[in-house]
Amino acid sequence: MKLFNTLTQSLETFTPIDNTVRIYVCGVTPYDTTHLGHAFTYITFDTLIRYLEYKGYTVKYVQNVTDIDDDVLRKARELGTTWDELGKRETERFLRDMRTLNLRMPDVYAKATEEIPGIIAITKKLLEEGYAYESEGCVFFSVKADPEFGVMARAIGLNNYEAMLEVANERGNFPDDRRKRDPLDFVLWQAQAPGEPAWESPWGPGRPGWHIECSAMSMHYLGEQIDIHGGGFDLAFPHHTCEIAQSEHYTGKAPFSRFWMHSGMLFQDGEKMSKSLGNLTLVSNLLKEHSPDTIRLVLQSHHYRYPWECTQADLRDAAAAITLFERVRALVGRNAEGEDLELRQRFERYMENDLNSPDTIQLLRQAAESAITREDLNSGAEILRLTGVLGLCV
Ligand SMILES: [Zn+2]
Known part of the structure; x- marks a missing residue:
């Protein structure tokens, strides 16, 4: 079977590490309803997994849910509910939509808040090895300390630092955070802000960054190297680029994933379907008529x-x-x-x-x-x- 690998920008023959195919697909942040773009991503990997099983492979499939994050906290405040109530409700709605569309449920559906020990262990080692630094209770990954940083970004045409920074800023990076040494550095551990939930860590109370949770869960449930890591195309940078950097420096092994697969973005009225534009086709609405x-x-x-x-x-x-x-x-x-x-x-x-x-x-x-x-x-x-x-x- 040939699959397109985003990292090499080529069709490559797919051969798994052994007879169990290990697949990790980045999941949702449960603060809003499931739209058709989500469904496109998860049906893509569902179709792949069903086909691999038809060909006789055993598949181990892990998906995460980012149950703590800036968006979840903001939306919970707006709605006057708690972050964990909101996360639980939206996760249930997402899973119900996915089941209705006959998607296989992952073998492991992992929550960021249940992976804190693994996240701390990776962060600790990256600090010891000089790839990360502590600053006012936060820990940041230092892109300048990693000469290989950005392999995935370059593969998709972000050829230099400026191009990466521009896209990162569009996708939630805070370049002006004075605690960072470089605007492109990304957070591994975020210090507790007043009123926010927190977990204990060697750097004080706080919560994990987004990128680190997927590295921790993928390694926890599937091992240090896997066969396929997937998600929507907008995750290739910065999310997957950062995952590669932190995972490969933590284990000393490359590649973290042999294949990187990305699904295309959905458009609505000529514009990218996104929560920020509010032009979403909701799966639950489509199901009323189809x-x-x-x-x-x-x-x-x-x-x-x-x-x-x-x-x-x-x-x-x-x-x-x-x-x-x-x-x-x-x-x-x-x-x-x-x-x-x-x-x-x-x-x-x-x-x-x-x-x-x-x-x-x-x-x-x-x-x-x-x-x-x-x-x-x-x-x-x-x-x-x-x-x-x-x-x-x-
Ligand atoms: Zn992820």
Whole structure:
């Protein structure tokens, strides 16, 4: 199977470290409702995991939830609730939406607040080795102390310090924090601010930075080196760039992850769908008018790496495909024993070319039309088996 590795910007043959494929996908910060962009990311990895299992691999899948962070604290204050109540409620809503879309639940669903010892251990070692420094109860990673910092950033075209700083600032960096030695340094441990929750640490009470939690959880549950680390494309920098720096200097082993996979961003009315712009298509709203299978299929009908905008026409087309597959089910009935090896081979060829689910779905639609016309029960049974591999119509 070939997968596109963001780090090398090339299609590479996927071979896991051993027969268990270790996958870590960055999860949500539970302060707002699940939108279609989240669903696109998680369905991408769900499709990959289902395919790997179909090919006989065992998959261990870890996803995190950033249950403490600036956004959670701010939103909780706005709503007059507590950060942990808000986090619990939004996490439940997210998981309910994901289950409705027939996503596999991760083997481990890890919370940042339950990983404090691991986070402290990594931070301590980075301090000892000179990659981090303490400042007024905070600990920062020093980008200047790491000559390799930014490998992932350069891979995606952020070729110099200024380019990295500009994007980091757009994505939540505080360049003017006077406690930092360099504007691009990022926080590993954040000192407690008045009124904020805190955990004990060697540097005083505080809470973990965002990037460090994913390094700690990935290593805790999957080991020091893993097969695939994934997330939305906007996580490649700074989040994944920072994860690589802190993880590889902590373990002395590279690569932290053999493959880095990123899903494309979703657009709405020509602009990137984002919480800050408020132009979100909520999964819960879509589910009022469309079946879970339709939403799943519309997402799988676009290649995971590219940005796109979901239109009403896309949704109608997806619903037509689901109707077609349901007609195949009606044709085949309970007798789902037949096989179509040629169709199966073509399905695998598409899927193994960087998870080309759009062409796979086209293939299955054409096969469905033909099976219905010819009343071909063998092909029909194979179509149902393969749509099942995609998590559709099951
Ligand atoms: Zn992460």
